[in-house]
Amino acid sequence: MGDANFDCDQNSYPYYMDFEQRANALVDEHIKHGDFLGVAAGYYHEGCGSYIAGAGFSSKHKQLPTNSNTLMRAASITKPMTAIAIMQLYENGIIDLDVPIQRYLKSYPVKAQGDITIRHLLKHTSGIPHYASKWEALSFSDYPTLNAATAIFNHKELEFTPGTQYLYSSYGYTILGAIIEEVTQMSYEEYMRKHVWEMAGMSDTGLEKSRYRYNNKSKLYLKIGTTYIKSPKTDLSNIYSAGGVQTTVGDLLKFGEAILQGKLVDHKTLKMMVNATDGLAPAIGDDPYGLGWAVYDHPKLGKIIQHGGSQPGASSFFAIFLDHSIVTTVLSNSFGSRQSAHSLSYQLAKLTLSPEEMQ
16 A cells, blocks of 8 residues: 655654554545545655555555555646746846736736736735636547637636735746747746756656547546545646646655755745635635735645645545645546545544644
8 A cells, every 4th residue: 555765764754653554544544434445645755755655546446545655636736836936037137026917827807907917826815716617627638728718717807906816826827828828938837847847757657638548647536425426537728737747646755855955946036826815705714815826824734735626536635744845646537526635635644743742
């Protein structure tokens, strides 16, 4: 089930004793309770090493087991990846976060309610609507570019004056991907592969393309009560930069490690990204949102930056516990398991903390 690769001083980190056994028991318990059909979970500590596990089935019909290398949809964990790319362009002086987006995406219409900035898009305060319905989230059309995908919503009026309210919007992150393509003259995938995924050592990460077949890719399911049914295979090209990435838990741990070590953006930029003091997302029901991250100041676990995801065939969660240099992530192959993914991610982090830290 699990594979732990720890190399740390047991005197300094005594709570790593039997970690693999305890972590495996946690994952197994979630499978027994029917929380997931198939799940892959990962843990990383900057001073010690990593743990990766897979359990359940990647194919219900064929009874194929999920393993640590199973490829799954990352869903909205894609958003902080896109935010990292945007902040790289900011660091390099290529974009300004606070000018109208038409400077970079001339085709996007000016809105009567006011100018939209990149900062608004990153923080979900642009007023751009999210999906109009659950049916709109099920796309089966293939879009050649992210700019072309904005045609789905660019004619719609904003929900409010930009910068005055919070409204989570995947379409806002579609625009961010289109901006990346325009200013770099590279496809979103090309830019991400060269400047984010390869920089972090994420060799199994890429965009899910509906016309391709992938080895070791999980099937997609919907969780209805305790039953798992096959999900329609949606096309993600309308939201590639918001939720179109497929990956493994091992690669997501590498993403977290690269952030902690300042390989993708410097620590000053990361500090900007996790500053949610001016965030408009409510503290109850939706954590304050920084630039691409939900930001949580936990009374026991300290500052956490995190992102969950949910779409047909996927429920996911990713967290960096900044004060402890810990990364946890959970990928599952079913819509409807997001809360369980969040719970398992936090349970893994707590396994290595002392009783004093958890008091």
